[in-house]
Amino acid sequence: MINIILFGPPGSGKGTQAAKLLEKYNLLHISTGDLFRYEIGNKTELGLKARSYMDKGELVPDSVTIGMLRNKVEANPDVEGYIFDGFPRTVPQSKALDILLAEKGEEVTMLLELLVNDEEIVSRLLERAKVSGRSDDADESIIRNRIEVYKKNTTPVADFYAKTGKTHKINGIGEIEEVFERLCGKIDVTCSC
Ligand code: ADP
Numbered sequence: 001m002i003n004i005i006l007f008g009p010p011g012s013g014k015g016t017q018a019a020k021l022l023e024k025y026n027l028l029h030i031s032t033g034d035l036f037r038y039e040i041g042n043k044t045e046l047g048l049k050a051r052s053y054m055d056k057g058e059l060v061p062d063s064v065t066i067g068m069l070r071n072k073v074e075a076n077p078d079v080e081g082y083i084f085d086g087f088p089r090t091v092p093q094s095k096a097l098d099i100l101l102a103e104k105g106e107e108v109t110m111l112l113e114l115l116v117n118d119e120e121i122v123s124r125l126l127e128r129a130k131v132s133g134r135s136d137d138a139d140e141s142i143i144r145n146r147i148e149v150y151k152k153n154t155t156p157v158a159d160f161y162a163k164t165g166k167t168h169k170i171n172g173i174g175e176i177e178e179v180f181e182r183l184c185g186k187i188d189v190t191c192s193c
Contacts, residue, residue, distance in 0.1 A: 001106050002027060002081035002191055005088065005097075007158060008114030009150045010143070011121040011128065012172045013179060017114070018085045020180050025187070028076050031085040035068055036060065054136055057145035059089055059153060066096045073100060081109070089154045094161070110190050111161040112183055114172030118147055 002025060006014045015031060022029045036054060039047030046064060053060045069087055088094040101107050116124075122143050129137035136142050161167045168190075170182045 001079075001109075002187070003084070003101060003106060003109045004081070004187070005084045005108060005111040005157075005161070006114070007111050007167075008172060009116060009118075009121055009154075010146045011124040011137075012114040012116040013176070014085045014114065016176055017180060017183055018083045020176075021183065021187075022083055024184065025081065027081045027083045028079040029083045029085060030069065030072050030087065032060075032065055032069060032087040032089075033085075035072060039068075055142075057136055057142040057149065059149060062090055062092045062096070065089075066093060069093075069097070070100055077104075088157050091156050091160050094157050108161065108166060110187070111158060111167045112186060113158050113167060113169045114179070115169055116172040120173065121147060 004021070004027070006018050006021070008014055015034075018029045018031065021027065036047065036050040040051050040054075041047070046068065049064060050060045059065075065087065073082065084097070088097050098108065122140060125137045125143050126140065128134070136146065158167045168186050170179070170186060172179055
């Protein structure tokens with residue numbers, strides 16, 4: 001299996017690139033943000049809980065997020081691998097993911113970190129808000145809070161996987177196709193697939 005963590009700040013292009021990667025490598029895309037939005041859309045208890053955090057640009061508590069992720073992985077056992085997008089976002093989430101994959105005799109293959117600067121993020125997300133209708137994209141102060149939360153809580157995840165040599169940094173600025181080629185280049189070298 002190839003188990004890829006697609007990593008990077010909000011607006012770094014994880015969703016866009018994941019859609020292209022899953023096609024090329026035949027992987028299951030799991031986006032915790034999308035899973036939460038699905039729950040919100042269905043007005044479930046989990047969705048209501050998640051919404052109160054997402055609206056402020058805060059992280060949903062690990063206990064909620066990890067349980068939801070585990071359900072999704074366990075519901076899809078027969079796949080060639082996973083692309084995790086927006087997960088793990090904290091070190092405890094990383095440890096939970098490692099345990100979950102180890103139970104399947106698997107491990108994280110690599111973490112690909114898309115590098116995009118703050119000002120580019122803000123302008124991309126404000127632009128995305130016009131089509132996505134996402135309230136957390138429409139307000140600059142919420143976007144800046146998400147960037148701060150990313151730097152404080154989420155960047156340690158890249159350091160966590162760097163300890164085992166699994167973290168790779170990729171320039172996330174450029175045309176979608178260019179960034180995709182950079183990601184594929186790294187995957188192909190690492191997996192020889
Ligand atoms: P983006 O990457 O653009 O911030 P996402 O759709 O991945 O967008 O996430 C939107 C929001 O959902 C986050 O700001 C956070 O509140 C919540 N969320 C998503 N994934 C996680 C996670 N792994 N842990 C905690 N909260 C999460």
